[in-house]
Amino acid sequence: MNLNIAVLAGDGIGPEISKVGVDVLNAIAKKYNHTFTYQYAHCGAEAIDLLGDPFPAETLAICQNADAVFFSAVGHPKYDNDPTAPKRPEQGLLAMRKQLGLFANVRPIECFKNVMHQSPIKTEILQGSDFICIRELTGGMYFGEKYQDNDKAFDTNYYTRPEIERILKVGFEYALKRKKHLTVVDKANVLASSRLWRQIAQEMEPMYPEVTVDYMYVDNAAMRLILSPTFFDVIVTENTFGDILTDEASVISGSMGLLPSASVGTGTPVFEPIHGSWPEAAGKNIANPLAQILSAAMLLEHFGLEQEGKTIRQAVQASMDAGIVTADLAGDAQAYSTTQVGEWVVNYVASY
Numbered sequence: 001m002n003l004n005i006a007v008l009a010g011d012g013i014g015p016e017i018s019k020v021g022v023d024v025l026n027a028i029a030k031k032y033n034h035t036f037t038y039q040y041a042h043c044g045a046e047a048i049d050l051l052g053d054p055f056p057a058e059t060l061a062i063c064q065n066a067d068a069v070f071f072s073a074v075g076h077p078k079y080d081n082d083p084t085a086p087k088r089p090e091q092g093l094l095a096m097r098k099q100l101g102l103f104a105n106v107r108p109i110e111c112f113k114n115v116m117h118q119s120p121i122k123t124e125i126l127q128g129s130d131f132i133c134i135r136e137l138t139g140g141m142y143f144g145e146k147y148q149d150n151d152k153a154f155d156t157n158y159y160t161r162p163e164i165e166r167i168l169k170v171g172f173e174y175a176l177k178r179k180k181h182l183t184v185v186d187k188a189n190v191l192a193s194s195r196l197w198r199q200i201a202q203e204m205e206p207m208y209p210e211v212t213v214d215y216m217y218v219d220n221a222a223m224r225l226i227l228s229p230t231f232f233d234v235i236v237t238e239n240t241f242g243d244i245l246t247d248e249a250s251v252i253s254g255s256m257g258l259l260p261s262a263s264v265g266t267g268t269p270v271f272e273p274i275h276g277s278w279p280e281a282a283g284k285n286i287a288n289p290l291a292q293i294l295s296a297a298m299l300l301e302h303f304g305l306e307q308e309g310k311t312i313r314q315a316v317q318a319s320m321d322a323g324i325v326t327a328d329l330a331g332d333a334q335a336y337s338t339t340q341v342g343e344w345v346v347n348y349v350a351s352y
């Protein structure tokens with residue numbers, strides 16, 4: 001297969017993990033006779049510094065012309081610590097999602113054997129956890145009308161029926177492919193936007209008679225994720241709740257550096273780790289590259305390359321079984337660098 005991939009490495013640890021991810025894609029291409037070509041483009045703080053825009057028009061054009069975007073992370077402390085900065089790296093991320101029409105962010109959460117003990121949650125609670133969180137990505141508070149002066153500020157949690165229907169459809173369809181259990185997370189006891197979500201989900205239920213649907217307030221969901229993560233199969237929720245719950249859910253896997261995601265919608269799909277640019281680790285070669293590598297697996301599976309995705313997943317599990325892990329997963333054992341973990345995975349793929 002020929003795939004034209006836009007690579008957006010971004011800021012902080014982004015370039016380091018991006019390089020590892022591309023190395024793994026190249027190993028797969030070589031092994032399975034595919035041709036992957038890469039177009040590199042700027043985004044985030046580095047794009048503001050270079051071109052004055054966190055998601056420049058050239059980057060949008062490269063993404064639009066690609067089959068997939070392989071994204072890493074954006075964000076820099078000089079913007080985090082300056083609330084008055086007119087241009088911010090994360091605007092680039094939001095612009096990319098909006099302009100590519102990526103309304104659904106799909107985040108699989110699973111436990112990996114041999115690193116489960118790194119989670120602060122007891123192993124007997126975690127064992128068997130395997131669910132997908134589907135987060136609405138282009139609506140809600142992050143995009144609604146905003147206002148701020150010295151005395152007051154507001155953000156608007158605005159959702160329309162078509163926006164809600166299309167993301168719930170993604171949720172129902174994922175549930176059909178899995179254990180047929182969908183949990184709609186909202187705050188319908190307080191928020192009007194949540195009540196519309198719940199109403200529409202209830203209207204859609206008869207179209208998916210095989211799917212068992214339950215409705216859970218977000219505060220309860222936050223607790224259940226930790227107390228009984230095996231309860232969940234597919235979670236669907238709005239933008240803000242999904243953002244928060246998936247960071248919380250990363251604790252189930254044992255590290256932020258283990259969770260990949262796919263963002264899909266009407267334009268070019270984007271595959272990226274869920275974590276940020278971890279600026280404190282930039283240039284230190286200590287970031288866990290596995291979330292980026294697993295994002296490569298999701299990219300390949302999106303194009304039907306199931307065996308290729310499986311090869312990457314097995315390589316990732318094998319690296320953990322062999323103890324070839326970065327500091328976040330090493331505990332008291334030896335920690336390997338970002339590049340060492342990457343090289344190990346590449347070699348495993350080559351000799352698979």
Ligand SMILES: NC(=O)c1ccc[n+]([C@@H]2O[C@H](COP(=O)([O-])OP(=O)(O)OC[C@H]3O[C@@H](n4cnc5c(N)ncnc54)[C@H](O)[C@@H]3O)[C@@H](O)[C@H]2O)c1
Pocket residue numbers: 013072073074075076077080090093255256257273274275276277278279286287288289291328
């Ligand atoms: N998608 C994105 O690009 C994205 C997402 C979240 C935050 N951000 C931005 O990233 C910057 C830092 O934000 P933050 O500190 O809240 O989140 P972060 O995800 O960058 O880091 C939070 C913590 O997670 C751990 N972590 C993250 N990535 C890891 C990896 N690959 N390996 C091992 N551990 C890892 C580290 O302990 C780190 O302290 C900010 O500028 C923020 O706006 C970007």
